[in-house]
Amino acid sequence: MTDYIVEFVGTDETITCSEKETILSRCLEExxxxxxxxxxxMCLACTAKIIEGEVEQSIVEKRGFTPEEAEEYALTCMARPKSDLKLERGVYPPSIENDAAAAGSAFGDD
Ligand code: FES
Known part of the structure; x- marks a missing residue:
């Protein structure tokens, strides 16, 4: 079993995570x-931008990510590392941001 290093950019936080564990489960443990x-x-709250590296997360296109977004963003509760990673937390794909903006305007958020 290979352990990969997952670094969260803009923080001093780093974890190790095997290809059999999800990134979120290791975050919670650490x-x-x-x-x-x-x-x-389902909720997409755990999304992070992939700055460097690759993940296994075949589910994300079924969750509304475009194919490009599936390469650029990790759904950390589902994603398992395929290499060392650099992730940026709190950054969401444009399709999700646009949905949130549309929902806000539907509720008179102006
Ligand atoms: S925690 Fe809900 S999609 Fe990951």
Whole structure:
């Protein structure tokens, strides 16, 4: 089993994570403040931008990510590393941001 290094840019936080573990589960074990809610790939709260590296996360296109977004963003409750990683927390794909903006305007958020 290979352990990969996952670094969270802009912080001094780093974890090790094997290809059999999800990034979120390792964050929770190590006390890293990765945002999450459902832990089953539904809410998208746990998304992080992939600055460097690759993950296995075949579910993300079914969750509304475009193919490009699936390469650029990790759904950390589902994603398992395929290499060392650099991730930026709190950054969401444009398709999700646009949905949130549309929902805000639907509720008179102006
Ligand atoms: S915690 Fe909900 S999608 Fe990851």
């Amino acid at each position: 006390g890293i403040a990765q945002e999450y809610s459902c832990r089953v790939g």
